[in-house]
Amino acid sequence: MSLSLDHIVIRVKYLEQTIADFETLGFIVQRGGTHADGATHNALIGLADGSYFELIAFLKDAPQHRWWDANDRTGDGFVDFALLPHSVAATIEAAQERGVRYEGPIDGGRLRPDGARLAWQIGKPLSPDLPFLCGDLTPRDLRVAPGDVRIHRNGVSGVSSLSVAVRDVRASVARYRALLGETLAVQEGHLAGYDVTFATLPLGNTTITLLAPARGEASADNHASSSPGNLAHDLREHLAQRGEGVFGVTLSTRSESFARALPLALTHRARIEIVSRK
Known part of the structure; x- marks a missing residue:
């Protein structure tokens, strides 16, 4: 079953400052909007190979969230990465048949600043060394834009x-x-x-x-x-x-x-x- 790198997650405390800092480094950063649960908002750095960085920050306390950092204990930095499956459900079933459990499929979504609504499903691993799964229900181009926004002045591809x-x-x-x-x-x-x-x-x-x-x-x-x-x-x-x-x-x-x-x-x-x- 074919899986590819979908995105890498960097949790930050202040999203606007982070956007400015990554732009200083030569990246084009796109504002992503607010997630369906209202707990987080994000920005994206799309890359020419189809993967992207997700810069994510919390809008409110969310102790139930898997990336919540109570009392800013660990601070900014990498928190996760995701693989892109053809089907979240089928990938979870195949992995579980081989002895690794994932929770899901779990519905997720986001409202973009332009009003477009995105929907996806995720699979959550029970072991923290594994990536999560993120599969689109709406077209993936709505989640991570194609085109010139993936061409960065720092040369990253x-x-x-x-x-x-x-x-x-x-x-x-x-x-x-x-x-x-x-x-x-x-x-x-x-x-x-x-x-x-x-x-x-x-x-x-x-x-x-x-x-x-x-x-x-x-x-x-x-x-x-x-x-x-x-x-x-x-x-x-x-x-x-x-x-x-x-x-x-x-x-x-x-x-x-x-x-x-x-x-x-x-x-x-x-x-x-x-x-x-x-």
């Missing part, structure tokens, strides 16, 4: 790779196999010198990389493994503060001149890097 912080790579691989199919080609290994285990999984033109610290705690005799800026240290910190989920995103560009790591102050703590892919 699509999502090259997405990394996910997990606690146990092998356990997560088993769940991804159940979601994406038993024949999924997976490469597993250990990042020498980084105290990190990984697995890479193909998803269309995007690669998903699962990352986990090789040990539960940094060793006292290995200063590098606990120093700031070290990958294992950053993963442990992410898992402790935010739990399993999106750790970083690499965006592709055809021009080496655009390649750079974007400043966390402007991406609202979302690790985003632009890399040259010719």
Whole structure:
């Protein structure tokens, strides 16, 4: 069953400031409107490969919402990502037959600023290392606009790779196999010198990389493994503060001149890097 990357979610406290910051970084940002439950509103950054970033902020307290951040405990940053199925119901049924449970289909929607109403269904995983499902009931072009709004002055054309912080790579691989199919080609290994285990999984033109610290705690005799800026240290910190989920995103560009790591102050703590892919 074919699944592709649909979108990546960045939760923020102040949507208008976030829009301005991403525009400063060279992105075209589209205001998305208010969701059907009235709890959140969003803005979108559409990419030429068909995926997009969703910038989402809360309009009111919503402790029942899966992305609610009580007392601003974890703050801005990545909170989730979604895959696009042909049918949410069929994908959930197939995944459950292979041993992974999803809740749904659950109806959702949004009212755009121009008055257009969008409708979709989602599937919610019971394990936080997995993406949710988002399938359109109205045309997808209403949800993420095509055309020139996907052409950004920073040269970004699509999502090259997405990394996910997990606690146990092998356990997560088993769940991804159940979601994406038993024949999924997976490469597993250990990042020498980084105290990190990984697995890479193909998803269309995007690669998903699962990352986990090789040990539960940094060793006292290995200063590098606990120093700031070290990958294992950053993963442990992410898992402790935010739990399993999106750790970083690499965006592709055809021009080496655009390649750079974007400043966390402007991406609202979302690790985003632009890399040259010719």
